[in-house]
Amino acid sequence: MIATIIVLSMFLLLAMGMPVGFSLIAAGALGIFWIGGPAALLGILSSMPKDNAASYEFLAIPMFLLMAEFVLRSGIADDLFQAAAAWFGRVRGGLGIATALAGAGFGAICGSSTAAAATLSSTSLPAMLKYGYDMRMASGVVAISGTLSMLIPPSIAMVIYALLADVSVAKMLIAGVIPGIIVTFTIALTVWYLAIRNPEHAPLTEPVTLGQKFASLRPILPMILLMGAVTGVIYTGVATPTEASAVGAFFAGVLYISRQGFRWREMAQVFSRATRTACMLAIIILGAHIFTTFFALTQTTQVIIDWVGALPVNRWVVLVVLVIVILLLGFFLDQMAILVLTVPILAPLLTSLDFDLVWFGVIMIVTAEIGLVHPPLGLNCFVVAKYAKVPSGEVFWGVLPHCIAHLIAIAIMVAFPALSLWLPSQM
Structure with missing residues (x-):
């Protein structure tokens, strides 16, 4: 009964517009006070914030954010798209495929999906529209390609999941490599199918010589090396994710300075944005831990585990139901909220x-x-609609085929766990 009231109060705070982290802290603190009184609450609040902020693994988040900020401001995203377009422009739907590849490359440096969608909207979307691409097709592939930043390392979402589920951050990051390739291929294949079906929606671009193709790779070579180095040192065990994130942030800063020069004002903005975002994520993680502590005190998690264990169904049925629930939660909550609200409960159950x-x-x-990318909360679609100056409904229609293709990709990854687990097992 207590747990139900506290959960409902947390959702009420969210509905009133309170940020996720503070909603979790307020509801969790109320529940702990209700059960253990002021002594229990003060004991938890006096130690847990410091313990969370001092976590060695958490340091990877501000470093990866700093690396992303440097790369965002270096202007390399445009070079990424130009290189991909040079190699795939003569394929039917080639600019859309180039957008998917640019999204994957950008995601390997920038862990923010909305930032990736905004950047691709300002680079690849104008190019596709210039060559006569259908607005729905162009905006849809931009919106879905931005989501690759959540999956391909270094992914902030992956790090937060690892911290909440208490699994290895390194294994979690490396586990996203092969699925990231699969999802990128899924996006590219969907674009190719749509272009074959309606060739007038995706005209071919001008021919590019082989020399021009290789020349287009030169500007992005430093980013490819940085991307490979960060993932490589984590995979080989040469450095921890925290150490790799610090090295990556340093060399991303060098890349930014070499391309844009040293500007005090802009450097201050880079560090300020990374710090603010890291603080926001720290509060969210703290809120999740306080709320989880309340659940532990009420034995709610154990009750759920016992109830599910007693159900006369196969465990795979439970898994499919959980995936559907997560999919439905996306209608109402952003991805970070879904992680912090569900992982502490689902991890012991799974x-x-x-x-x-x-x-x-x-x-x-x-x-x-x-x-x-699906309504009503599809944040990437609203970002693309803003940059393209089109109704958000057009973007949602354009991304619909990609949502269907993503569901097929999810089914494949559920059926074949080795796609996610083979690389981490080789570390």
Whole structure:
């Protein structure tokens, strides 16, 4: 009864517009006070904020955010798209495929989906419209390509999932590599199919010589090396994710200065934005831990585990239901809220059902990607609509085929766990 009241109060705070982190803190603190009194509440609040902020693994988040800010301001996203367009422009739907590849490359440096969607909207979207691409097709592929930043390392969502589920951050990041390739291929294949079906929606571009194609790779070579180095040192064990994030942030800063020069004002903005975002995420994680502590005190998680364990259904049926629930939550909550609200409850449940938490993390992130592009909350679609100056409904229609293709990709990854677990097992 207490747990129900506290959960409802938390959702009420969210409905009133309170940020996710503060809603979790307020509701969780109220529940702890209700059960244990002021002594229990003060004991938790006096130690938990410091313990969360001092976590060694958490340091990877501000460093990855700093790396993303440097790359965003370096202007390399335009070079990424130009290189991909040079190589695939003569393929039917080539500029859309180039957008997917640019989104994957950008996602390998920038862990923010909305930032990736905004950047692709200002680079690849004008180019596609210039060559006569259908607005729905062009805006749809831009919106869905931005979501790759959630999956391809270094992904902030992956790091937060690992911290909440208490699994290895390194294994979680590496687990996203092969699924990231699969999802990128899924987007590209969907664009190609749509272009073959309606050739007038995706005209071919001018021919590009082989020399021009290789020349287009030169500006993006430093970013490719940075991307490979960050993921490579984590995979080989040469550095922890925290160490790799710090090195990546440093060299991203060098890349930014070499391309844009050193500007005190802009450097201050870079550090300020990264710090503010990191603080916001720290509050969200703190709120999740306080709320989880309340659940532990009420034995709510154990009650849920016992109830599900007693159900006369196969564990795979439970998994499919959980994936559908996460998909439905995307209609009303953003992806970070879904993670912090569900992972602390689902992690013990899935462990009791003998599912691998790293594998489920990948499934959860890919499922949450769809929430970024389907109504009514599809944030990436609103970002693209703003940049393209078109009704958001046009973008939602354009992204619909990609949502269907994503569901097929999720089914494949559920059916074949090795796609997510093979690389981490080789570390």
